[in-house]
Amino acid sequence: MSACLDEPIVGRFLTVKKRGSDYFKKRLANRLVYSPLLRLLIFNFWFRLVFAGFVLLLIFLAMFLPRIWRVTPPGFLPLIRISGLDMARAWSLKRSALRSMAAGDSDRAVYAWQAAVRNNPADSAMLRGALTNFLRLDRPNPGYQGLAVGQTVWLLRLSRTNDADVELVSQVYDKLRLYDPALRLLGPLEDRLSPSEESVYLKALFHSGQMARFAGRWQKSAGKRSNIAPDLRVYHAAYRAGWGPSFEAAAGRKQLEAALEDPDQRILSNRLRLLVCAHLGDADGYRESLQRLGQWQSDMLIEHVIYWQLLATLGRKSEAAELARSFPRPPASVMETRRLAETYVLLGMREEARQFLQGQLRQFGDSPEIWLLRADLLMEDRMWDELRELALQIRQRPAVRDALANYSHYLEGRAELGLERPAIAETAFEKAGQRPFEDRALGLTTANSLLKLAYPAAARDILLPLETGLSKSPEYWQALFTAAYELKQPDLMSTAAARAYELQPGNAVAANNYAAALLVNRERTEEAIKLTLQLAGRFPNSPAARINHGLALLLNRRTAEAETLLNSIEPEKLNASEATSLFLGLFEAYFNERQYDKARAAGDRIDVKYLFPNQLKWLEEALGQLPERPAAR
Structure with a gap:
């Protein structure tokens, strides 16, 4: 039962003082007395503001300065990362480059575009801008030309060869007269070329000497066009003058001579007349056009080189050599350097060629091609000390060290071998295969050279990592087959022979190698006898083909036929390897017929060093099954 009060309670309790607004701050301040930073952050507004700004600045710098932003497409190699600062600069x-281009200052725009590309090398738009500006330059210097060529390759990789970039790159190649790359670029797309690309493609066909294709393409494209560009008409006139039907030659020459008087076409027409004169062996006409180009300061070193080669062909080699020695202008590109060095060699100026290439390493030493040219020349001239020094120089040159490091070890080994130090040479050759060659074609060439020098293990080590890029190359599988054969590795030999035969089923060497692999591994007997029968029919006088057919007959249990065929071959006319195969076949035939004495006699003449491990194992097992020799009386 609740209690009741008779009167209200008033004034009987103490009042509680109300807490101030800074009550909790004071309590927190007391607790943070040993944390001055936190006290400042909580109680000082301006300090909080400055501190927050400082933190944001650190976050900004962490995202702006390190190179953490990937700019290459997914799956693209090499992976490129740049910083936010690089992006801003680019x-x-x-x-700045666009402003310069708008003002018509293409020379100044070059510097801005190149700097922009260096800051963001994976930006396709910047690469397009740089190349578009390059097309506006009247006479770009060699440095710009080299940059432009590199940027075309890079742009095509980044954009996966899209149509717009193909057209831009083809125009750059046309400006630089790089018609071999233009042909490789446009050839696979010849059925869907734009008018601009078609024009470059026709020029590329002409300069590559594919005149039949040029004529056919001209007829096809001329019918589709209402107006043909004047420069293409000059090309067609040159074709008629030098390569067309005989009844059109006079008209072609007349049209070409008329173009010589046209101020807009005189340089092109003289250049094409050089090619016509070179084709027809007209040295006087060539010299006349070359002198005209020289007067207009439009002659190129390559055109002089072709003239020297023409003189040499006409039996005037001493005159050509004198002109080459007195020519004052240095090469302006790697391509000109290569052509000039090759011409020196053609003219018998080998010493000049070596000195010339040594000097050009200072200017074009970042190009692997110059090092390869000099190395080839030193090997041909058997200058082993210089070759060994060159190998060391390659490894000391950062621009080519990665691309040619493996090859430099091969060069070092070749020099040591030439100096009759085979142990050191073998060590160097082993180093050549320690990592994959960046240039697969160079790797294949190096491996073939090692096979010729009787170093199959080093060749195999170079070849195996190249399979991914050279799986469609019959030459690659042939080289790998040779290495496996020399090393007596039947599994690798079988794989290489099968792939080479798959790529070239009509090639006799590939078929013979594949048949040999089947015989060594004693597999696919029906296919083996089919192949060996075809080869024996094609080459009836080849002992190797007949021996292989005899071995295939044995695998198919046709012992009598095999014995007859193998006994018809004269061992005295065979080399050691062929003789071993012959006596191995005769041993098997006699063993199957239980003619054990003859089997022993054949077995005694087998040189086991030419046998594969599986063949040796089979032979040892068969010899173990022979009855003991009868005791002598």
């Missing part, structure tokens, strides 16, 4: 430089 954007600013791009704006």
Whole structure:
């Protein structure tokens, strides 16, 4: 039962003082007395503001300065990362380049575009801008030309050869007269070329000497066009003058001579007349056009080189050599350097060629091609000390060290072998295969050289990592087959022979190698006898083909036929390897017929060092099954 009060309670309790607004701050301040930073952050507004700004600045710098932003497409190699600062610089430089182009100052725009590309090398738009500006230059210097060529390759990789970039790159190749790369670029797309690309493609066909294709393409494209560009008409006139039907030659020459008087076409027409004169062996006409180009300061070193080669062909080699020695202009590109060095060699100026290439390493030493040319020349001239020094120089040159490091070890080994130090040479050859060659074609060439020098293990080590890039190359599988054969590795030999035969089923060497692999591994007997029968029919006088057919007959249990065929071959006319195969076959035939004495006699003449491990194992097992020799009386 609740209690009741008779009167209200008033004034009987103490009042509680109300807490102030800073009550909790004071309590927190007391607790953070030993944390001055936190006290400042909580109680000082301006300190909080400055501290927050400092933290944001650190976050900004962490994202802006390190190179953490990937700019290459997914799956693209090499992976490129740049910083936010690089992006900002590239954007600013791009704006500067566009302003210069708008003002008509293409020379100044070059520097801005190149700097922009260096800051963001994976930006396709910047690469396109740089190349578009390059096309506006009247006479770009050699440095710009080299940059432009590199950027075309890089752009095509980044954009996966899209149509717009193909057209831009083809125009750059046309400006630089790089018609071999243009042909490789446009050839696979010849059925869907734009008018601009078609024009470059026709020029590329002409300069590559594919005149039949040029004529056919001209007829096809001329019918589709209402107006043909004047420069293409000059090309067609040159074709008629030098390569067309005989009844059109006079008209072609007349049209070409008329173009010589046209101020807009005179340089092109003289250049094409050089090619016509070179084709027809007209040295006087060639010299006349070359002198005209020289007067207009439009002659190129390559055109002089072709003239010297023409003189040499006409039996005037001493005159050509004198002109080559007195020519004052240095090469302006790697391609000109290569052509000039090759011409020196053609003219018998080998010493000059070696000195020339040594000097050009200072200017073009970042190009692997110059090092390869000099190395080839030193090997041909058997200058082993210089070759060994060259190998060391390659490894000391950062621009080519990665691309040619493996090859430099091969060069070092070749020099040591030439100096009759085979142990050191073998060590160097082993180093050549320690990592994959970046240039697969160079790797294949090096491996073939090692096979010729009787170093199959080093060749195999170089070849195996190249399979991914050279799986469609019959030459690659042939080289790998040779290495496996010399090393007596039947499994690898079988794989290589099968792939080579798959790529070239009509090739006699590939078929013979495949048949040999089947015989060594004693597999696919029906296919083996089919192949060996075809080869024996094609080459009836080849002992190797007949021996292989005899071995295939044995695998198919046709012992009597095999014995007859093998006994018809004269061992005295065979080399050691062929003789071993012959006596191995005779041993098997006699063993199957239980003619054990003859089997022993054949077995005694087998040189086991030419046998594969599985063949040796089979032979040892068969010898173990022979009855003991009868005791002598």
